[in-house]
Amino acid sequence: MCGGGRQTAAVALDDELKNIPVTFIKMDIEGSESNAIWGARHIIGTLSPKLAISLYHKPDDFEKIPALIMDINSNYTFYIRHHSLADCDTVLYAVPRGKRDEIYKNNFRRGVAEKI
Secondary structure (H helix, E strand, O other): OOOOOOOOOOOOHHHHOOOOOOOEEEEOOOOOHHHHHHHOHHHHHHHOOEEEEEOOOOOOHHHHHHHHHHHHOOOEEEEEEEOOOOOOOEEEEEEEOOOHHHHHHHOHHHOOOEEO
């Protein structure tokens, strides 16, 4: 169930995106981020796409989501950015270590993200 009380069918990204070279995954899916990450574990583990994952839907998201990603693929560096004055819109950016210098040079210096 989601906010409106409706059930929605879901599919694993690993099943839906077979043989597609995924380079970026963005998730803001109202508390289902952990389940979706688990459903993309093959993509995350083998292709190491950049990730932008909402962290504010559940109280344990700040700990659970980065740990889950690290369990799947430990080759990520994490950054967090809060995008509003409200208590929502906090995003975890997971960048594969081979790409982090490029991201850092282009964004981190300008205050786009806080490294954790």
